Amino acid sequence: MEDLRCREFTDFLLAYLDGELDPRARAAFEEHLQACPPCRDYLDSYRRTVELVGTAWSPCGPDDAIPEDAPEELVHAVLEARRRA
Ligand SMILES: [Zn+2]
Numbered sequence: 001m002e003d004l005r006c007r008e009f010t011d012f013l014l015a016y017l018d019g020e021l022d023p024r025a026r027a028a029f030e031e032h033l034q035a036c037p038p039c040r041d042y043l044d045s046y047r048r049t050v051e052l053v054g055t056a057w058s059p060c061g062p063d064d065a066i067p068e069d070a071p072e073e074l075v076h077a078v079l080e081a082r083r084r085a
Contacts, residue, residue: 006032009039013046014081049074050081 012029015021049070
């Protein structure tokens with residue numbers, strides 16, 4: 001099993017949450033998650049952001065539904081995921 005770097009980890013994040021990773025990539029992803037607390041935190045805050053945005057955000061709603069302390073890249077990732085959905 002090759003090593004999964006943090007950078008690749010974030011690239012895989014959306015596919016992982018969408019259940020689109022193949023089993024090998026998924027295993028590598030989860031293995032990295034076990035071994036790398038920063039990525040665990042990243043996934044956590046990503047999920048929280050998705051939840052907050054997912055429940056509070058609507059196409060015609062106010063933009064301020066997105067939490068102000070959410071990292072900008074997370075917000076982008078969330079909005080990107082919505083566009084693809
Ligand atoms: Zn990592």
